[in-house]
Amino acid sequence: MVNKHQKISKATMSRFPRYLKALRNMQHEGKEHFLSSELSEATGILDTTIRRDFGFLTDKESLGKRGIGYDTKEIINILNNVLGLGLDESIILIGVGNLGSAILKYNRWQYTVGKIVCCYDQDQNKVGERFGVKLNHIDDLEKTFPEGCKIAILAISDQVQETVDRLMALGVKGIVDFTHSHFTVHDDVVVQTVDVVVAIQELVLKMHANDE
Ligand SMILES: NC(=O)c1ccc[n+]([C@@H]2O[C@H](COP(=O)([O-])OP(=O)(O)OC[C@H]3O[C@@H](n4cnc5c(N)ncnc54)[C@H](O)[C@@H]3O)[C@@H](O)[C@H]2O)c1
Secondary structure, eight states: OOOOGGGOOHHHHHHHHHHHHHHHHHHHTTOOEEOHHHHHHHHOOOHHHHHHHHHTTOSSSOSSBTTTBEEHHHHHHHHHHHHTOOTTEEEEEEOOSHHHHHHHHOOTTTTTTEEEEEEEESOGGGOEEETTEEEEEGGGHHHHOOTTOOEEEEOOSSOHHHHHHHHHHTTOOEEEEOSOOOOOOOTTOEEEEOOHHHHHHHHHHHHHHHHO
16 A cells, blocks of 8 residues: 655654554544544644655545545554554563563553563562563563564663573564663564663753754
8 A cells, every 4th residue: 555655754754653643542532534633733743744744655646535534544554554563562571670660550552552461570579460461470481471472671680681582582573672781683673772861862962953
């Protein structure tokens, strides 16, 4: 369906997940159609930008219908297709300390990318359940690994490379990395690093650029 794919700019691509998240919420609320102005309100992105971005999604004259707007389900499907995302990604979380607990508690995953299906920690005392999610001991990773899981969130402090190696052996292809450790992965594994300090550094650089 998407054959203008190669022409989509990085800036446009980076807005697609924001559209997707807002649209899944709308869909959940029973909204079958939406106007670009409504999506603009939900995302804070100008509706002219939204309409231009949507122009990259299809070769059709227009995705929207006059007076009705866009079909929520259709746009969600197209965005999923472009982003290669499923609604039901099974995600695991490794390390349920301060940060891991906060991530687990943040339960607005639904209708976006899937959910954390279980988590792991090396602390035997934590085994059981946390915020409604099963918490296993890391020694049982291979025994309890959820079928088809491709994404892991790392919020651990020890034995990072060893843990990453075990995850890759189980078929994990994407890692959201909160650790500040260096580790290596196979060519077919993608790592997305999240670092508050780096974010602040980037923010300060942008603020300086604004001052010039
Ligand atoms: N990226 C960021 O912006 C950011 C911000 C804060 C902390 N961090 C990093 O995130 C990690 C966690 O921070 P925290 O404050 O939650 O620490 P924490 O000590 O509170 O929690 C770490 C948890 O991971 C468990 N753990 C450690 N190694 C493990 C392993 N190999 N397997 C399974 N469980 C393991 C511990 O038992 C503990 O429960 C640290 O590496 C920290 O440096 C990153």
